[in-house]
Amino acid sequence: MRTYLDFEKPIAELESKVAELRMLSDSESSIPITDEITRLQQKAQQLMVDTYAKLTPWQKTQVARHPNRPHTVDYVSAFIEDFTPLSGDRYFGEDAAIMGGMGSFRGRSVIVLGHEKGSDTETRLKHNFGMAKPEGYRKAVRLMDLADRFNMPVITLVDTAGAYPGIDAEERGQAEAIARSTDRCLALGVPLISVVIGEGGSGGAVAIATANKILVLEHAIYTVASPEAAASILWKDATRNVEAATNMKITAQDLLQLKVIDTIVPEPLGGAHRDPEKAARNIGDGIAKALGELDGKTPEEIRRHRQDRFLEIGRSI
């Protein structure tokens, strides 16, 4: 079953009408209603184009969090061959909120890291809704070590509301783990390409997104704090989330203008969840292009490129 967002109501109505008519035309083939179906379908399509061309920041947040939106597991299975998951930070535990492993991306061996939110109650709990604990970030550091040693580019898929705010996470040094992971990203001598596929939330995202090239899906968001958290910090009122989302410049389009990100990856009409395969292809093409641009660079050049990229942020806006 398809889940519609509140602003998609008119589209939902049209699409259900189309479905109804289809049923009718199947059962009572005597009435020629195919023209009507085509007309309504075109109307729905046009409505979708119009709606998605001018989504507000809050609507984009909703799309980015859509329950059917493809996640890291979906994309990894779509464009990583021979994917071999790797587990554990070797200090304390395994954190399924950040998936990691090695595999093959269009002929190159790569390390893949990505937040995974889960797609039903069971997997959401297993992956802690994509909110990582220190173990997740320490595992990321471990896998980046491997990447450096075996000369494998790193691909990270970012999709988290933020790092997990809990007693156990704090107890084991959440802040330190995030800081070390960012630090490790910056020291990598192999290319690091990040794609924000849904929500890029706060330090929990930066920790694996301090990359040479940052790609953001058309309707994804990347923010200093989730709109709810920002509203709570600014006004001690988490219900002013829409206002926070609007003010904070969190959309891919805003981020490109602020020169924080490099590329916007187009999504299929109506969001990645309406055509996950196409979304995966677009992301794959984006990663391949970004990697190609870094080909032939020495480890030191790659590191310097990444550091210069970040030092430049804010200095020319």
Added chain:
Amino acid sequence: MSWINKLPPKIRGFLEPKREVPDNLWVKCPETGQMVFYKDLEANQFVFPGSGYHERMTAQARLRHILDNREYERVLVTAVPADPLKFRDSRRYTDRLKDARSETEMDDSVLVGEGRLEGQNVVVAAHDMRFVGGSLGMAAGEAVIAGMLRAVEKKCPFILFAASGGARMQEGILSLMQMPRTTIAVQRLREARLPYIVVLTNPTTGGVTASYAMLGDIHIAEPGALICFAGPRVIQQTIREQLPDGFQRAEYLLAHGMIDMVVHRHHLRETLARLTRLMMRQQGARVSTSMAPGYMNGHGSHKGASIEVRRTSAAGDVVDVEGEPIAAAGKSDPSKAAPRVEATKRDAGTSRPTTPVAKPDTRT
């Protein structure tokens, strides 16, 4: 209680700007409620005599308290665009900044100065909670970076007094980007092998803790300081459970291995002086440029743009020339070079099994 408080608000408001003492002549201890005369509190380095509670300090006071003769010279910081997001709120963000500037006499939440600590050169940066909650925005990020790079330039230790509510929401993603940006400067300090000491004060939270404040060589905390990534309020909202006693306080972090020591403010200056002295003592005497590949700095296994360079002196001794090679080569000071060479000789006698001896770099 002052008689001023009893005046009608209008007259009080008229009198208030003339006060030289912040808030009140009397300050109440947040822990015990004890009333202390402001001058006494200041004389006691803002530690309440009864409870030992460490009150917040202004950035200026921090720098003065730690440096010789209470003197410091401000380090120049790159200017940043004001209000890049045109952030709208109940008040304009630019107005908030204006107010904070006039209240604190600072450009932004981080003040950077250089001076001497028991005779040693140091660069010190301090957050000020009065300035939009000590938050990390573009200006604060540039200040931290400027301070660290100044320490690299001067070849001296860098000391940070952290106090922050975290990233500055009004600068959105550009504030978040200060986490990786400042980390780059930390790496430069590390490559130059200069001490980076963090003093975590009450409170240090969010994006500041999750970047440069947790990447020091030594972590010191003041007693009772709240140090965390997610604040207690956020955690309580998430898990809806009572938080353990002393959770996220300095002593708790010490017990959990996140910091090296908890130091009373009265002993901070001597502790910092001792540490920097110990860490800097053999700096001129190093023989080797390479170190065991460390996973945390990531540059160990790769040869490259280390800030450090070696030169071979006429006598064939390895002379340590840290900093920019051109600048260092230009002003070769014989009075400074001599003891360094001697130190190198002395050091060569002692064997260091873990450090492979590297070839002197002859590029310069």
